Amino acid sequence: MSCSKNRILAINPGATSTKIAIYEEETLLFKKIVEHSVKDLKEFSSIFGQYEYRLNLVLEALKEESTELNTLTAIVGRGGLLKPLLGGTYGVNEKMVDDLKRAEQGEHASNLGAVMAWNLANQLNIPAFIVDPVSVDEMEPVARISGLSDLRRISLSHALNMKAVARKVAKEMDKKYEEVNFVVAHLGTGVSVTPHKKGKMIDVNNAMAEGPFSPDRCGGLPADQLVKLCFSGKYTYEELKEKLIRKGGLYSYFGTMDVREVEALAEKGNEEANIVLDALAYQVAKEIGAMAAVLMGEVDRIILTGGIAYSQRIVNDIIKRVKFIAPIEVVAGEKELQSLALGALRVIRGEEEASLYS
Numbered sequence: 001m002s003c004s005k006n007r008i009l010a011i012n013p014g015a016t017s018t019k020i021a022i023y024e025e026e027t028l029l030f031k032k033i034v035e036h037s038v039k040d041l042k043e044f045s046s047i048f049g050q051y052e053y054r055l056n057l058v059l060e061a062l063k064e065e066s067t068e069l070n071t072l073t074a075i076v077g078r079g080g081l082l083k084p085l086l087g088g089t090y091g092v093n094e095k096m097v098d099d100l101k102r103a104e105q106g107e108h109a110s111n112l113g114a115v116m117a118w119n120l121a122n123q124l125n126i127p128a129f130i131v132d133p134v135s136v137d138e139m140e141p142v143a144r145i146s147g148l149s150d151l152r153r154i155s156l157s158h159a160l161n162m163k164a165v166a167r168k169v170a171k172e173m174d175k176k177y178e179e180v181n182f183v184v185a186h187l188g189t190g191v192s193v194t195p196h197k198k199g200k201m202i203d204v205n206n207a208m209a210e211g212p213f214s215p216d217r218c219g220g221l222p223a224d225q226l227v228k229l230c231f232s233g234k235y236t237y238e239e240l241k242e243k244l245i246r247k248g249g250l251y252s253y254f255g256t257m258d259v260r261e262v263e264a265l266a267e268k269g270n271e272e273a274n275i276v277l278d279a280l281a282y283q284v285a286k287e288i289g290a291m292a293a294v295l296m297g298e299v300d301r302i303i304l305t306g307g308i309a310y311s312q313r314i315v316n317d318i319i320k321r322v323k324f325i326a327p328i329e330v331v332a333g334e335k336e337l338q339s340l341a342l343g344a345l346r347v348i349r350g351e352e353e354a355s356l357y358s
């Protein structure tokens with residue numbers, strides 16, 4: 001069956017959920033968020049091990065909605081840990097799928113987005129895209145220097161949502177994204193804090209390795225103690241990596257990645273929960289201050305976004321520390337599915353050319 005209007009399936013695999021939506025042009029027809037508990041994902045030793053499990057959930061959700069796949073014009077997935085790329089829409093190709101399967105740049109749930117889109121789109125003979133992948137890299141040369149000649153800083157972030165909310169806030173100011181300077185903090189399962197200078201993310205704490213801790217990640221750690229831990233014989237390489245990335249942050253203190261559960265503990269008088277939540281807000285505020293310095297204090301807005309931006313406690317704690325810098329906008333949650341669909345639509349309509357991943 002053919003459909004005269006463009007219909008886009010957007011797939012966003014995140015650390016704790018798989019989100020899908022169908023858009024007919026700009027209109028949302030259907031959206032479903034499948035949450036994955038730590039227990040659900042425990043049996044999989046790698047992100048790619050989760051492929052069939054997550055794909056079946058996507059297909060079941062589409063079936064429940066009686067979606068006829070042959071009415072789709074294109075499929076767009078969240079781009080994963082690819083090579084460093086400029087922002088924009090990319091056509092998925094075999095090279096991209098191979099790089100993601102080999103987890104060349106590391107493991108993250110978003111690595112599944114392009115592969116799901118590619119496999120489904122091939123069956124339907126329609127194009128597959130990704131938009132603003134987590135490896136968008138617009139850092140200035142000075143931001144790449146780590147302080148150790150063996151290592152260089154890299155850009156891994158929630159680029160898709162941060163650019164989408166930055167565009168939204170700029171529009172509300174009657175400006176273009178390319179005309180303003182923002183510090184955007186995405187507070188999700190991972191945390192990214194980024195200075196956006198006239199439409200480019202010129203620095204970022206690598207959300208897999210630096211900056212504030214997050215619900216499941218440790219962020220920057222005292223390097224000397226970490227080196228000792230690595231050589232203590234206590235953990236294998238794989239165990240330690242998991243400890244830093246999937247079992248770090250709030251999880252390492254409380255065995256949960258859910259901020260609401262930690263808030264409930266704090267409300268019951270748990271002292272550790274109180275101080276760790278305070279520390280989360282404190283570290284985010286500190287990173288916002290650092291990124292304001294990157295912009296030499298010329299900050300038009302600070303934007304707080306992501307799931308944790310629903311937390312009044314954390315948002316208020318951050319605001320009290322950074323309100324001296326610039327006015328603050330809170331855009332809680334994320335606009336990733338919509339941004340994916342719009343990115344695909346721009347290419348299908350010929351408003352933008354899809355970039356080639358090579």
Ligand SMILES: Nc1ncnc2c1ncn2[C@@H]1O[C@H](COP(=O)(O)OP(=O)(O)O)[C@@H](O)[C@H]1O
Nearest residue numbers: 014188189215257258259260306307308310311
């Ligand atoms: N109403 C809320 N109050 C506090 N924290 C919340 C709320 N809703 C979601 N969160 C937290 O947001 C985090 C997930 O954010 P989200 O942006 O959905 O993550 P992801 O990066 O996985 O897409 C979780 O730690 C969750 O507990």
Ligand SMILES: CCCC(=O)OP(=O)(O)O
Nearest residue numbers: 014015157188189190207
């Ligand atoms: C790799 C950056 C993106 C990220 O951390 O996403 P989640 O918060 O969904 O894990």
